[in-house]
Amino acid sequence: MSMLNTILVVDDDQSIVELLRDFLENDNFHVMTACDTEQAWGILQQHSIDCVVLDIMMPGQNGFELCRRIRAESNVPILFLSARSDDVDKIRGLTLGGDDYIVKTASPGEIVARVKAVLRRSASRQTMDEKVLDYGRLQLNLSAREVVVEGKNVELTPKEYELLRYFAEHPRHVFSYEQLLAKFWDGVGDRHTIRVHLSRLREKIEFDPNHPQFLINVWGVGYRFEGG
Numbered sequence: 001m002s003m004l005n006t007i008l009v010v011d012d013d014q015s016i017v018e019l020l021r022d023f024l025e026n027d028n029f030h031v032m033t034a035c036d037t038e039q040a041w042g043i044l045q046q047h048s049i050d051c052v053v054l055d056i057m058m059p060g061q062n063g064f065e066l067c068r069r070i071r072a073e074s075n076v077p078i079l080f081l082s083a084r085s086d087d088v089d090k091i092r093g094l095t096l097g098g099d100d101y102i103v104k105t106a107s108p109g110e111i112v113a114r115v116k117a118v119l120r121r122s123a124s125r126q127t128m129d130e131k132v133l134d135y136g137r138l139q140l141n142l143s144a145r146e147v148v149v150e151g152k153n154v155e156l157t158p159k160e161y162e163l164l165r166y167f168a169e170h171p172r173h174v175f176s177y178e179q180l181l182a183k184f185w186d187g188v189g190d191r192h193t194i195r196v197h198l199s200r201l202r203e204k205i206e207f208d209p210n211h212p213q214f215l216i217n218v219w220g221v222g223y224r225f226e227g228g
Contacts, residue, residue, distance in 0.1 A: 005119055006030045006048060010040040010063070011055035011081065016104070020053065023108040024115070037066040049076055051115055054098075056082040056089065064096055071097040075158050077118040081111070087192055094196040099159045100185065101193075117186050118158075133168045135227050138205055138214060140168055149205050159184065160201045167215065167225035176222040198223060 007029050009020050014035070021031045032047065034040035036058055043049070052070070056063040067078055079100040080093040090101045100114055133140040139148045145161060147154045156164065162184060167175070177191050185193060198217075202209040216226050 005050045006032060007051050007053060007115060008032045008034065008040060008043055008049045009053045010034045010037065010066070012036060012058045019108055020111065023112050027112055037061040037063065040066060041069060044070065051077045051079065051118055053079050053081055053111070053115065056080055056093070064092060067093070067096045067098060071157065077158050079114060079118065091192060091196050094193060095200060097157045099157065114186065135168065135214070140165060147205070154204050156201070156204060159197060163197060164201060164205070167223070171225050171227035174218050174222055174224045180222065
């Protein structure tokens, strides 16, 4: 990874911040840190950040609220870092637009690997050929990374866009839960992770999310893109 990749670590536990900074800098990342959400917000307004590693429970505004503020303005990848492993926090974090959810019991090396995975996918988008996938009321301009539904631009998070593009480039191909986890979450996660992201994506591109036209659930197996 290049030093051009800047990671913002937001956590009120200074020992965790220092540990992650050491590991990230050892992999040639530029690291900025914040001890609360207001300080983090100020950094995000003044600097170009490639990825945010965000603690949930902090004094004052929590990480969920900061994620909501970020998603109103930016698609920068967000990796939640939490001491809690229960599904409720995980689902909430992913629903708000987080790209990954990491429990603090994970090793610093695993956290760095997850950051690298997000950045690899982000870098691959920058080398896309000029191409438009047209499915009638839904179009994807791959070079511009734009999604248009019924003539209106739709804002997607990086993970949502990656998922939609992958499906749209393989119409009617059924992808299993295991295949999707391996490709987009490095095999870490569960079916809840995929369901939350697909549900959120349907809310943005489907005319009726309860009766999807594009992203079809293949019960017990996974999902396929029908192509309208």
